[in-house]
Amino acid sequence: MNSQNQVESTLKEILKVVEPSREDWVTRFKIINELREVVQSIENLRGATVEPFGSFVSNLFSRWGDLDISIEVSFGQCVSSAGKKRKQTLLGELLRALRKQGGWSRLKFIPSARVPILKIVSKWQNISCDISIDNIQGEIKSKFLFWLNEIDGRFRDMVLLVKEWAQANGINNPKTGTFNSYSLSLLVIFHFQTCVPPILPPLKDIYPTNVVDDLTDCRCQS
Structure with missing residues (x-):
């Protein structure tokens, strides 16, 4: 086997390892659905939608890739109307709801970031999730x-x-x-x-x- 064939063979083996399985897809949809249930339990977020974005949506994620989530609260508009303080408040309420429900670990709220974000880890395969509000740029x-x-x-x-x-x-x-x-x-x-x-x-x-x-x-x- 020449060097070029060896490189191609090695790259194919790497892709086999990192390629998400059907279970990896199912697990991420399960996490999204669980987050939707929590969001709908919060009065100020009822009617909001939970939308994945990032590598999961673009189909560029590996089997251990994280999950980016945007909670869309801009009712009646295509563009976010929620200011930073509003986003901080809503993520704070979501943090309390997730703690109350249980099943999530390493919950970390970063309100001072340019885009306020809530970082959590699911009980399902320990997948990390980054949650933001109206993240239209990410989508x-x-x-x-x-x-x-x-x-x-x-x-x-x-x-x-x-x-x-x-x-x-x-x-x-x-x-x-x-x-x-x-x-x-x-x-x-x-x-x-x-x-x-x-x-x-x-x-x-x-x-x-x-x-x-x-x-x-x-x-x-x-």
């Missing part, structure tokens, strides 16, 4: 990555491999000043766009207008 990024994933399956494989490489080398942790997973995905996008011939098109060909402006002008009909 937009997830959708774009999903579209790119649909264009060419090699994009997903490369992102998973790069993320595993980064974790193995200690450079996939923004808390220590290194790359977050979204940044690593952007590096893969750039590489695929600059291949000869290119594998991925310019992002403007996927969404030709300004998505932020479109969402800002958008209002849902009640």
Whole structure:
């Protein structure tokens, strides 16, 4: 076996290890449904929706990847109207409800972050969850990555491999000043766009207008 074949064989073995199983998908949906029940038990959050985003939605997560959740409370609007203080208050109420219910560990509320966030760990496979309020930017990024994933399956494989490489080398942790997973995905996008011939098109060909402006002008009909 020549060196190129050895590399390809090794990469395929790595992908087999990190590839989520059906159980991994089922477990994450179970966590989402449990969070929905808790959210609906909170008076100030009744009617809000629990929406996953991040690598789970873009189908770029490994079997031990975490779960990003946005609680949508902007009733009648397509864009968040909740201010930071409101988000802090709602996440604080959710924290108390989760503690009361039990079954969650390592609950940590970070109200002072640029985007207030509640970090928890589920009893199911010890999956970490990051919960925020009206995280429209996170949802937009997830959708774009999903579209790119649909264009060419090699994009997903490369992102998973790069993320595993980064974790193995200690450079996939923004808390220590290194790359977050979204940044690593952007590096893969750039590489695929600059291949000869290119594998991925310019992002403007996927969404030709300004998505932020479109969402800002958008209002849902009640």
